[in-house]
Amino acid sequence: MKNSLIKRSITKVIKKSIGLCIVLAFAICGVVVTSLIPPQILKYIIDNNLVPKKSDHLLMPAALYIGVIAFTGIFDFVKEAVLTIMGQKITKEIRMEMMEKLERIHAMFFSTNSSGTVVSRFINDVDAINSLFTSGIIGMMVDCFKLIGIVISIWIFSSRIGMITLLLLPAAYGMTRFFQKRMLKAQIENRILVGRLNNHISESLKNIQMIKAYSKESYMEEKYKKCLLDNYKTVEKVNFYDSVYSPFIQVTRTVVIALIVVLSSKQLDFLGISLGMVAASIELISNLFAPIENLGMELQNIQQAISGIKRINDFNSEPEDSPKKYEKRAETIIQNREEVHLSLHNVTFQYEEGTEILKDINLSLKPKERITFVGRTGVGKTTLFKLILGILEPTKGMITINGVDVYEIPNSQKRSIFGYVDQSFPLIKGTVAEQISLKDESITREQIERAIDFAGLKAYVEALDNGLDTHVVSDTLFSQGQKQLFAIARAVVTSPPILLLDEITANLDSITEEKIVSVLEKASEMYTILSISHRLSTMIASDTVVILEHGRVKNAGSPEVLLESDAWYRSHIALEKLTWS
Numbered sequence: 001m002k003n004s005l006i007k008r009s010i011t012k013v014i015k016k017s018i019g020l021c022i023v024l025a026f027a028i029c030g031v032v033v034t035s036l037i038p039p040q041i042l043k044y045i046i047d048n049n050l051v052p053k054k055s056d057h058l059l060m061p062a063a064l065y066i067g068v069i070a071f072t073g074i075f076d077f078v079k080e081a082v083l084t085i086m087g088q089k090i091t092k093e094i095r096m097e098m099m100e101k102l103e104r105i106h107a108m109f110f111s112t113n114s115s116g117t118v119v120s121r122f123i124n125d126v127d128a129i130n131s132l133f134t135s136g137i138i139g140m141m142v143d144c145f146k147l148i149g150i151v152i153s154i155w156i157f158s159s160r161i162g163m164i165t166l167l168l169l170p171a172a173y174g175m176t177r178f179f180q181k182r183m184l185k186a187q188i189e190n191r192i193l194v195g196r197l198n199n200h201i202s203e204s205l206k207n208i209q210m211i212k213a214y215s216k217e218s219y220m221e222e223k224y225k226k227c228l229l230d231n232y233k234t235v236e237k238v239n240f241y242d243s244v245y246s247p248f249i250q251v252t253r254t255v256v257i258a259l260i261v262v263l264s265s266k267q268l269d270f271l272g273i274s275l276g277m278v279a280a281s282i283e284l285i286s287n288l289f290a291p292i293e294n295l296g297m298e299l300q301n302i303q304q305a306i307s308g309i310k311r312i313n314d315f316n317s318e319p320e321d322s323p324k325k326y327e328k329r330a331e332t333i334i335q336n337r338e339e340v341h342l343s344l345h346n347v348t349f350q351y352e353e354g355t356e357i358l359k360d361i362n363l364s365l366k367p368k369e370r371i372t373f374v375g376r377t378g379v380g381k382t383t384l385f386k387l388i389l390g391i392l393e394p395t396k397g398m399i400t401i402n403g404v405d406v407y408e409i410p411n412s413q414k415r416s417i418f419g420y421v422d423q424s425f426p427l428i429k430g431t432v433a434e435q436i437s438l439k440d441e442s443i444t445r446e447q448i449e450r451a452i453d454f455a456g457l458k459a460y461v462e463a464l465d466n467g468l469d470t471h472v473v474s475d476t477l478f479s480q481g482q483k484q485l486f487a488i489a490r491a492v493v494t495s496p497p498i499l500l501l502d503e504i505t506a507n508l509d510s511i512t513e514e515k516i517v518s519v520l521e522k523a524s525e526m527y528t529i530l531s532i533s534h535r536l537s538t539m540i541a542s543d544t545v546v547i548l549e550h551g552r553v554k555n556a557g558s559p560e561v562l563l564e565s566d567a568w569y570r571s572h573i574a575l576e577k578l579t580w581s
């Protein structure tokens with residue numbers, strides 16, 4: 001845990017909650033000590049009051065007996081409450097640190113890790129660490145102290161019972177672990193099967209049309225039955241171990257107690273202890289099993305937490321984006337939108353060692369140039385946009401805006417330089433206005449209204465119940481075409497000088513597409529526009545078309561020149577005309 005994220009978080013919380021830590025230490029000592037006192041009082045009552053039949057002084061020790069038990073409860077309550085509070089604070093701190101790490105982490109991390117894996121780091125692994133603290137290490141400490149205390153107390157009464165207890169401890173612990181391990185294995189299997197069952201139901205509901213259309217009902221039913229049966233078998237296993245374990249513990253306890261009673265009987269008098277000591281020993285032996293049982297579960301929690309800690313530390317050691325060298329603000333990089341020079345110098349990029357997606361790309365864009373990238377699917381067009389946006393770093397070469405390396409521009413400045421639109425429009429929780437501003441407080445109401453107007457959405461927004469302040473509760477509020485227009489409004493709201501459009505008209509009908517193209521034609525007067533398009537003929541007019549092939553620029557020039565000089569471009573256009581005619 002040396003210098004790990006978890007150690008850092010726990011130390012931070014402990015430093016901030018010294019008072020709570022002192023209360024916790026006090027409560028732990030209280031629980032251990034007070035739980036050992038009642039058997040001693042019981043012994044006193046029996047030997048000094050009940051056996052000699054002197055009940056006139058019974059009230060005091062009896063009240064003390066009840067009082068101590070009550071105090072054990074209070075200490076236990078305080079211990080649990082403080083542990084829960086501390087556990088929550090640590091969980092919060094770890095998650096905050098992880099979120100900060102996630103913001104710094106290198107973009108390639110997201111290529112190799114699914115969102116489910118990352119979510120599991122944040123939820124399951126952090127929860128496991130929480131239980132390490134709340135019911136793992138501290139619980140184990142308390143239970144170990146309790147066990148030691150019980151053994152010492154019994155030993156004081158009789159070294160022979162002490163010996164019996166010492167022999168009993170490993171046997172009872174071994175059997176408890178035996179059952180717990182099997183129970184846990186069955187529980188894990190059960191959890192997986194419940195997940196599979198839930199997936200099956202949701203998959204069936206999602207694909208109900210296809211199931212009906214292809215008459216797959218009986219297949220789905222069989223699969224469902226199998227899931228149910230497997231699930232039933234594991235539940236049976238859990239129940240079996242559960243039902244065998246409790247009687248086993250009861251019988252062991254009874255046998256040991258019976259043994260003590262028999263051995264201390266007048267006839268045998270093997271133990272040579274008073275009646276009070278016998279009673280106290282019985283109570284102590286009865287208390288012995290709860291910590292043994294807890295220790296097994298705590299060990300389990302600790303094992304789970306250790307693998308959680310390892311995974312979180314692995315996450316914490318993931319490579320980060322190198323710290324940005326430029327503190328410059330967007331206005332300093334681009335002082336005049338008429339003077340925006342975007343250049344790609346020998347840009348080469350590979351996601352994986354040895355597989356170059358883009359090779360030696362050289363381009364120099366003039367201010368307000370409209371440039372369209374075309375090429376076969378998978379040639380690296382979107383990757384090129386990610387490089388231009390400074391999300392990915394070129395393996396070789398550099399991309400600059402007015403001489404500044406885009407990868408070195410702080411993310412906070414990017415929205416004032418680039419507007420990026422693709423086919424998706426992820427909605428956020430909030431109003432229509434917030435869909436555009438993304439809750440950026442520096443964006444004014446006027447800017448939002450201008451962007452809405454620019455995207456041709458003014459009339460639609462005004463018709464909504466609360467206009468810009470309408471809460472977006474479902475994504476059915478917007479059609480696919482409207483979402484695309486909203487995405488444009490979101491991109492242009494900060495008036496960035498460069499717009500990047502990734503296949504934005506791909507899934508739209510021709511009327512909506514026409515609407516979007518007319519918005520973009522308007523934009524082309526004010527922005528440098530880079531677009532990716534499969535449908536060359538329907539996209540906005542371009543000054544330059546760049547044809548990519550095998551990761552390189554195969555050809556670049558005005559559409560008219562390419563129509564003359566590039567056979568692939570010519571045939572592509574001809575094919576499109578044929579399809580649309």
Ligand SMILES: Nc1ncnc2c1ncn2[C@@H]1O[C@H](COP(=O)(O)OP(=O)(O)OP(=O)(O)O)[C@@H](O)[C@H]1O
Nearest residue numbers: 110111351352357376377378379380381382383384
């Ligand atoms: N995150 C990633 N990790 C590894 N490889 C990737 C990643 N993203 C894309 N690739 C690979 O890089 C290549 C280029 O992908 P990219 O999405 O840039 O192509 P594209 O030209 O935009 O394709 P399309 O026209 O189909 O959108 C593809 O072979 C793809 O499999």
